[in-house]
Amino acid sequence: MIKPRTPPGIMELLPRDQIAFQQMLDTIRRNFERFGFLPVETPVFELSEVLLTKSGGETERQVYFVQSTGALANAAAGENATPELALRFDLTVPLARYVAEHEHDLSFPFRRYQMQRVYRGERAQRGRFREFYQCDIDVIGKDALSVRYDAELPAVIFAVFNELAIGKFTIQLNNRKLMRGFFENLGVADEQQQMLVLREVDKLDKRGADYVRETLTGEGFGLSVEAAQKILDFVQIRSQGHADALAKLDALGQGSEVFNEGIAELRQTLELVRALGVPESHYALNLSIARGLDYYTGTVYETLLDDYPQIGSICSGGRYENLASHYTKSKLPGVGISIGLTRLFWQLREAGLVDTADSSVEVLVSQMDEARLPTYLAIASELRAAGLNTEVQLEPRKLARQMQYADRAGIRFVVIVGEDEEARGVVSVKDLRRGEQFEIAREDLGRSLRVELEQSRAMGNVGADQ
Secondary structure: OOOOOOOOOOOOOOHHHHHHHHHHHHHHHHHHHHOOOEEOOOOOEEEHHHHOOOOOHHHHOOOOEEOOHHHHHHHHOOOOOOOOEEEOOOOHHHHHHHHHHOHHHOOOOEEEEEEEEEEOOOOOEOOEOOEEEEEEEEEEOOOOOOOHHHHHHHHHHHHHHHHHOOOOEEEEEEEHHHHHHHHHHOOOOOHHHHHHHHHHHOOHHHHOHHHHHHHHHOOOOOOOHHHHHHHHHHHOOEOOOHHHHHHHHHHOOOOOHHHHHHHHHHHHHHHHHHHOOOOHHHEEEEOOOOOOOOOOOOEEEEEEEOOOHHHOOOEEEEEEOOHHHHOOOOOOOEEEEEEEHHHHHHHHHHOOOOOOOOOOOOEEEOOOOHHHHHHHHHHHHHHHHOOOOEEEOOOOOOHHHHHHHHHHHOOOEEEEOOHHHHHHOEEEEEEOOOOEEEEEEHHHHHHHHHHHHHHHHHHHHHHHHO
């Protein structure tokens, strides 16, 4: 007999945790749509030559390739050794392919959201997954895309996390043009070397300043100690409040053309983030943010929970100008941001910030007398017609066991109908949340329970807002 076990790096949930996860997905989807984003889905696998375009060597090592049985046989015979297909490792590269392929059928700027699983061959460990949900929004322009869209995405993310009520969070912003210009001023002009430096800088919060300094002055980089220290001083700039962010940008002075562009774009983005209604306590400058992937070219974002910095970024993204150029001659610049929901949910649950949800079943119609099963089925149909998710106890069991089942399953209401209730045209209802039992006319049952549930949800939303 084979022992049942899930593969490492997979989050598999029990039903009530899955409901809580699904509720988070629904909240994210609702807010994405509220800001005018449209749904898109792409295949779980892409052509390898498409997927690996400009992904970066580190990401390429994490890609899962897809092989059919026939392809494996061909590879063993020395034919077609390179796998044709690979599982997507994010949703941005597939989006670039999608937009390039359907360019003439889309309206621009194209505003899309996508909420699907992605796959990475990372070493399985607590809180790191090989299969996980990403929830992305992107805006793609034709020929050009205003930096104003860079400001809109933090407003969407603020709306999402504010409704999720997961605690205080800060959306941190930087601009890779600003960083590249700063490196140019230090004599690091080669774009490839800049990318390598950016990748090391991106490790600052995880590995520490000493590690980054030693790497930048060591073999492969060869920067002077003075240059490395200037980079470290630069990337440790943080802001507290809107006015402080603008003051810190002003204090950077002037530099190369790309440096000045980065400052101007960051300033405009910050001003519009505030105009979009994001409280200044929820956004800040962080000049260490670089993002690891090569395709980011301008604004970059990371979002942190203030009270749980050890969780790391719960939402990140940025501006990309040239990603789709590998698939089309058209210029299709874009900006996007992504929530890694699987990891976020796992971390929030570990920190006690998300609870197991109530069952999606709202009412259990109990069975008191097997001869009255048609009555119970009719009551269940009436409740469903009233918009209530209803389960019927189809096998005879002691009432105490039916109550225990409903309580463990997270079902709030249990409907009880015996000979006496049926004769009087009423039903008994046990509210397991409040520990109360009451009678109600059968014709009023669906409406009354729906009102009670709606009032409870409204109270819950008020509590979350506070």
